[in-house]
Amino acid sequence: MFDNLTDRLANSFKTLQGKNKLSESNIKDAIREVRRALLEADVALEVIKIFLDKVQEKALGLKVNEGLNPSQAFVKLVETELTEIIGGENKTLDLRAQPPAVVMVAGLQGAGKTTSIAKLARYLKEKENKKVLLVSADVYRPAAITQLEVLAKQVEVDFFPSSVNDKPEKIVARAKKHAQKQFFDVLLVDTAGRLHIDSEMMAEIQALQKQVNPIETLFVVDAMTGQDAAHTAKAFADALPLTGVILTKTDGDARGGAALSVRHITGKPIKFLGVGEKVDALEPFHPDRIVSRLLGMGDVLSLIEEIEQKVDRKKAEKAAKKMAKGQFDLEDMRDQLLQMEQMGGVEALMDKMPGMGQIPQSVKNQMMGSLETKKMVAIINSMTPKERTHIKLIKGSRKNRIAKGSGTQPQDINKLIKQFEKMQKQMKKMSGGKMQKMMAKMAGMQGKEGGMPDLSKMKLPNMGGNKFPF
Secondary structure, X not given: OOHHHHHHXXXXXXXXXXXXXOOHHHHHHHHHHHHHHHHHOOOOHHHHHHHHHHHHHHHHOOOOOOOOOHHHHHHHHHHHHHHHHOOOOOOOOOOOOOOOEEEEEEEOOOXXXXXXXXXXXXXXXXXXXXXXXXXXOOOOOHHHHHHHHHHHXXXXXXXEOOOOOOOHHHHHHHHHHHXXXXXXXXXXXXXXXXXXXXXXXXXXXHHHHHXXXXXXXXXXXXXXXXXXXXXXXXXXXXXXXXXXXXXXXXXXXXXXXXXXXXXXXXXXXXXXXEOOOOOOOEEEOOHHHHHHHHOOOOOHHHHHHHHHHHOOHHHHHHXXXXXXXXXXXXXXXXXXXXXXXXXXXXXXXXXXXXXXXXXXXXXXXXXXXXXXXXXXXXXXXXXXXXXXXXXXXXXXXXXXXXXXXXXXXXXXXXXXXXXXXHHHHHHHHHOOHHHHHHHHHHHHHEOOOOOOEOHHHOOOOOOOOOOOOO
């Protein structure tokens, strides 16, 4: 998300580079470029106008602090105002209610509503340690009930059965009684979707909302619909007492207009982002982190959280010890590739690293993507355990067998071997004293509780001595 907008904004800030101070003239030039960037990102016009009016007003009276040049001061101002317009701070779910806390989820068909409920159930179970029950009140689409049941099994939470012959209000009432008796913390209710907004649909969902009286009513909307996403959310917000929005399919939205428009137009906070198809691809929405990523400053806090949650520490420690002894093999390489995929692949990691916005797209395209990673893992999986530890054994006939087993070509095997041999050479250079010193330094950066390293002591990508990478 935001790839196009990030590039565009970076270009707009360049108009202030080399300027000694902020003036009315150069501020207008920068704002013109920012306006163009936001329009291309499909941000709602009313949001653009309010945002730019605030930026222009504050920029004219802005005093540039010591250590910042005019370009950096303007970026800081844009960062502050963007963060404010998309929500200020993260708004979590309010589950402070007599159990079960009922959360109702609404949305149009095709927005990813049912999948989002399963993702939310998994999030509440794993991150909030909640006992969750799912129920479908969508009596118009039999497949919706089956789909939610299948997803409930996948994320390992309980499902309350329902039928197309029942009325939505009765389904939810029975599910709530069951949840109370079985001491569930949260009841997630999937409601009927429609292909478009109509009065019949709104009347029905309003009646259900009054009957259920949920503590949270979330609206699921597809980010890829741009401005339409914000206006659809507004129509629901006018009809229902919404408490928040889940923005889906953000991984396929390079523009980001919906994320920047929804909060202002609806007055309701975005609470979660759907960032992929997998059931773990749901992230809490942190406006400050999103804006930091948007402006090319990275999102180190989210990166740390992902590493803490998704990296297998035992495997990582084992690999580090083998690296220190120069014994890194293809099995270790496969484990590293799989862990990287767990965190969304190289592109997702780069997106969260400071300064990565400066890397040209042509260079990014050459870097290893998800398909390349999967291909390499398939090749290693097609090898015997002995071949993974003794790479010199892999000759002509073995290469043909591995290529056939992994659905690749012999030249792909050659490419992987060359990459691995380069890695091995680097490992050997770092083995012994050098590696031990580096590991000791990393250990010294860890907190007293053995947590993540102190990032203030780590060397981040060179930004030319500037606070901001522009």
